[in-house]
Amino acid sequence: MRFATHLEATSDGTTFALDSLQTCHDGQPIAVRYDLRALAANVERDALRRRPPGMWRYRELLPHASDAEVVSLGENATPLLPCPRLGARLGLSRLLIKDESTLPTGSFKARGMAMAITRAKALGVTHVATPTAGNAGGALAAYAARAGLRCTVLMPADTPLVNQREVHWYGARAFAVDGLIHECGAIVRQGAERGLWFDMSTMKEPYRLEGKKTMGLELADQLGWRLPDAIFYPTGGGTGLVGMHKAFAELRELGWLDPAAPLPRLFACQASGCAPVVTAFENGSPTAELVPDATTAAAGLRVPKPFADRMILTALRESGGAALAAPEAELSGWVGHAMRDEGIALCPEAAACLVGARQALARGLIAAGDEIVVFNTGAAQKYVEFLAAELPRLDRAAPDWVRLAGADDGPATR
Numbered sequence: 001m002r003f004a005t006h007l008e009a010t011s012d013g014t015t016f017a018l019d020s021l022q023t024c025h026d027g028q029p030i031a032v033r034y035d036l037r038a039l040a041a042n043v044e045r046d047a048l049r050r051r052p053p054g055m056w057r058y059r060e061l062l063p064h065a066s067d068a069e070v071v072s073l074g075e076n077a078t079p080l081l082p083c084p085r086l087g088a089r090l091g092l093s094r095l096l097i098k099d100e101s102t103l104p105t106g107s108f109k110a111r112g113m114a115m116a117i118t119r120a121k122a123l124g125v126t127h128v129a130t131p132t133a134g135n136a137g138g139a140l141a142a143y144a145a146r147a148g149l150r151c152t153v154l155m156p157a158d159t160p161l162v163n164q165r166e167v168h169w170y171g172a173r174a175f176a177v178d179g180l181i182h183e184c185g186a187i188v189r190q191g192a193e194r195g196l197w198f199d200m201s202t203m204k205e206p207y208r209l210e211g212k213k214t215m216g217l218e219l220a221d222q223l224g225w226r227l228p229d230a231i232f233y234p235t236g237g238g239t240g241l242v243g244m245h246k247a248f249a250e251l252r253e254l255g256w257l258d259p260a261a262p263l264p265r266l267f268a269c270q271a272s273g274c275a276p277v278v279t280a281f282e283n284g285s286p287t288a289e290l291v292p293d294a295t296t297a298a299a300g301l302r303v304p305k306p307f308a309d310r311m312i313l314t315a316l317r318e319s320g321g322a323a324l325a326a327p328e329a330e331l332s333g334w335v336g337h338a339m340r341d342e343g344i345a346l347c348p349e350a351a352a353c354l355v356g357a358r359q360a361l362a363r364g365l366i367a368a369g370d371e372i373v374v375f376n377t378g379a380a381q382k383y384v385e386f387l388a389a390e391l392p393r394l395d396r397a398a399p400d401w402v403r404l405a406g407a408d409d410g411p412a413t414r
């Protein structure tokens with residue numbers, strides 16, 4: 001049974017039929033709306049837990065018409081990992097990392113693209129295109145391949161190598177552009193206006209947001225229909241943050257959360273070389289200004305002016321959170337801490353969240369005993385240039401190889 005009822009423009013509330021193919025309206029995103037009253041009357045939240053884990057468990061809060069429609073690569077529920085050693089390093093006693101790097105294609109982009117491709121295919125799209133700063137291209141190319149759709153991806157020429165190669169090998173037509181993501185986006189928009197392809201850019205169609213919303217639904221489910229005190233989210237285009245904000249609002253309206261418990265404070269974490277949301281937040285502005293010459297190794301954060309800036313800033317302010325900028329020089333150190341302290345393959349984008357959590361603690365925006373969730377949005381393994389390392393050579397014929405290898409640093413068993 002489907003509880004999605006219609007699509008609604010976020011600018012002026014104009015409505016559109018649920019099964020019509022839409023992009024945006026008045027230059028602003030369009031959102032999927034549900035009959036939450038009917039959903040609450042017909043679905044028990046704990047019944048969801050008897051279904052297989054993963055994003056499709058929440059199907060009544062998603063817009064597709066039937067299970068048969070779903071284009072899937074086996075989207076798993078991602079682990080929510082307590083991080084005591086990393087937390088102690090930050091001065092936080094209850095730090096959890098939600099590790100989205102375990103999803104198909106190695107990033108949370110899989111959630112959005114699985115949903116968007118599911119709908120695009122059902123609504124008759126045959127060719128999809130997107131600009132990308134990193135992982136969105138790979139995820140779109142993979143799901144387009146799975147669905148049998150044609151795919152075109154445009155990315156800055158200095159996008160991480162793995163992101164460039166994966167798109168090619170998933171069979172998309174991929175181009176390296178001498179510009180940033182918004183300049184790639186302008187080409188995709190022109191192609192869409194000419195009818196060459198359907199524009200799957202962040203927030204320019206209504207369904208990626210619904211897929212990303214499942215991060216928030218799954219978090220609540222994993223915590224026993226409860227939410228943490230604060231969430232630190234690496235924010236580029238903002239769908240993850242806005243999606244979770246929408247998820248929490250829907251869960252609360254459904255009566256699935258304790259109405260007396262406050263919703264989590266949302267913190268948008270960016271890198272100092274590209275922090276348009278931080279600047280806008282600090283200036284009290286409703287929209288962001290384009291950052292010229294945006295640079296950061298955290299590729300997913302290199303979005304000089306997010307299209308959904310209004311929605312991001314509203315989510316931050318409504319939740320009582322903030323936007324925080326991590327100095328670029330601190331990112332690699334925190335990737336290393338997370339990998340060595342906890343064994344979690346943290347992406348540089350998520351490293352910005354650890355820096356942000358430290359800043360928030362120092363500024364009194366969070367307390368040492370708060371329950372804090374950091375989203376690891378992607379896999380460290382996709383950043384081979386950034387996480388370069390040279391291994392020392394070991395000559396297997398050398399008589400003193402044991403000493404050279406440092407293998408004699410203590411007994412091997414307790």
Ligand SMILES: *Cc1c(COP(=O)(O)O)cnc(C)c1O
Pocket residue numbers: 107109134135136202234235236237238239240241300301347349350377378379
């Ligand atoms: C895309 C991406 C982000 C930014 O996500 P938004 O939801 O667009 O703000 C963060 N981290 C990684 C690894 C990404 O690929």
